[in-house]
Amino acid sequence: MPIKYSQYLNAAAVRHRSLSYNSLAPIIDGKGQKPERIKLSFSQVVELMAPYCGLRVLDQLKAVAPLAAYLMLFQLLVLRHPVDSALTLCFGLIAVVIGLAVFMEGLSTGLMPFGTIIGDNLPKKASMFVVLIIIGILGVGVTFAEPAIGALQAFGSSVDVTKAPYLFELLNNWALPLVLMVGAGVGLAAILGTVRFVKGWSLKPMIYLAIFPVFVLTIYAWFDPNLRSVLGLAWDCGAVTTGPVTVPLVLSLGIGIANAAGKGGSSLSGFGVVTMASLFPILAVLILAIFVSFSITPEEIIAAAKTASNVVVEQPSIWDQTPLVEVVLGVRAILPLVLFLMFVLFVVLKSTLPNKMITVYGLTLSILGMCIFNIGLTYGLGAIGSQTGGVLPAAFMEIPVSESSPIFGIMTGLSIVIGFAFILGFGATLAEPALNALGLTVQTLTNGAFKKSMLMYSVAGGVAVGIALGVSKVVLGFDLMKVLLPLYIFGIVLTVFSTEEFVNVAWDSAGVTTGPVTVPLVLAMGLGLGNAVSAIDGFGILSLASICPIVAVLSMGLVIKFIKKKADNPVAV
């Protein structure tokens, strides 16, 4: 009998054997047996662990490695400057990858179940008022847990006190109130977002209402020359808050509540929170800055900073030194959130967790991951960002760190630096996994009129332009607000003419672009660059990177609407 070659190959490579299922699950004493706990041998554990760990690490590696490689290669090949302490950098970057992988796994196995259970059960057992208060407090908690917020605090010491006294004061002596205010902003956003879910409000008027006070306070601060330096920080805070902890946790709660109110299921119900969460923190930070400006004068800050630097620095205790300080920061970031969630679950809901062991494992992972990530932030992402930022001006001006500077003429050098920023923004954004998901949603929403790739490229292009603009702001030292405010006004005008669905997507697209890798990297690069060219402050890049994609997506939407209209009603010749 002839057989196929493929059949022969299969038969040769695969051994077949049979086993009766009866012998695995027999009847003993006339009864079926409850299955026993599964015991695993060491090799089985390895076989299970390897793909589990590998996949998660690979996900983060894909986000970190290309960016880090791009920065290092640019520094080596274009700026002709060796990468300092390359070994430490590599270890730092590895810590970032592992820390993020561990943290994200902890987030999904430990923290997220809390969010889902609370979201499902809270509205049934508590009044709307209590629910909103809990969501508000949660907003503060998630802000502390956000990996990128640590980056903001870590770079505070690099600000020059004489040039920007209030900025220095906010980042150094008011760091805790600063994060608290940002958290309060996120909390308020979460409350409003939830009310919006339930009542089905339109996002447009909320954007107008939220932006108006932001504008008023910004203009007030702009006219005070001492407060002007705070603006970059305030607008950047909005971008920092919408990261991998805030968005899913607040969303899972909000969607649970909307479901309980019978208003869930709309494809748009998830949107809008991100927008609010990136506008209110700006407002909160501005209020704090204005409060500080009333309570202390710039002269007092400078004097205080001088005395502080004159005092012999006392030996820092072991808890203030790396790597222990990062561990303390990591624990401090996650623990309050966990305790609060536990309080709500056990005390308010009087409920238990479905799988205690796995939740405890997840919570441990999230704290552990946060600590590792913090260490990586100091030695890896922050270090390489500030290093490249510091060497970047060598392209067009003479700086002490680079012997061969200036490498190019002023115009060539400047365009190389701006081009570098553009590509950095474009690449980093396309690598964000959240963008892919958003693109799919948009494609479905618009019945394919707005293609996924089109959204991804317009968001990435927007971020690229934003980062390029931001870098030119730091290098050339032009006034951030003179660019930012017109862009926002333009965005508002576009919002008026766009459909509700599109407004939701466009304003949220800014949030997906500011992940835990991009934010520290861009912040560190901006501050390093700012120090190298002696700019007042290196903030503002992130805020520009937030508004540009909004404008880009809104314009694309309008263009598509226009083309479609034209196609639908062809003009008779």
Place this chain on the structure above:
Amino acid sequence: MKERTITYLTDANLITCVIQKDLAEPVLEAAKNAGAQGATISYAQGTGVRERMGLMGVTIDEQKEVIRIIVSQEQSDIIFETMYLAGQLDKPGKGIMFMSALQRVATYIPDDVFEKLG
């Protein structure tokens, strides 16, 4: 009234493969290469083994994909094996699959197929 026909297909088997999410893609690809005409995929949630493994349960994704493929009896063994190997079901925690005989299958059969077969 126009006469309508139902063609009954006989000698068909159903292969069902319950597999960890994200592993479905290679299994489908392999099945199609081995001769499967099409597949139905549904999403499901598994339970049981995960809980009995204690902490190691986290390594197994709760989310499953269920792949259902109707195959001809002749091809069924080779497709079954190919899917098993592509899904790495010989490793712990990947999934489970089974095959059952189908009494009767009916769908649209183009006329030219009949003509070709005589």
